[in-house]
């Protein structure tokens with residue numbers, strides 16, 4: 001009897017669409033916890049799916065996985081994520097949610113600084129700190 005009840009409860013969750021599985025990392029995501037905003041990306045890996053041409057219109061036929069490739073700061077100081085579609089290259093900007101992984105957000109923000117396209121020593125030379 002216990003087993004049967006467990007299954008019934010799982011089906012309830014599916015039917016009410018309170019959760020979905022992330023297409024990129026496979027983790028189960030609930031709609032609760034994102035604050036008042038509509039959830040449009042995974043709070044764990046921050047990936048999204050290419051469904052919209054303009055945010056919310058569901059007009060894109062692509063369906064490709066959109067990687068979180070960057071973070072930028074809006075004029076009001078709020079962070080937003082740049083998503084890029086793996087299939088077609090479409091770029092979009094999405095506001096962060098209150099339960100997005102802070103570690104993942106920071107790692108995306110720091111990645112360009114961790115992998116500069118020039119040797120860091122050249123900065124020392126530029127600002128005159130290098131020992132001659």
Ligand SMILES: [Zn+2]
Nearest residue numbers: 022025042045
């Ligand atoms: Zn994910």
Ligand SMILES: [Zn+2]
Nearest residue numbers: 050062085088
């Ligand atoms: Zn796409």
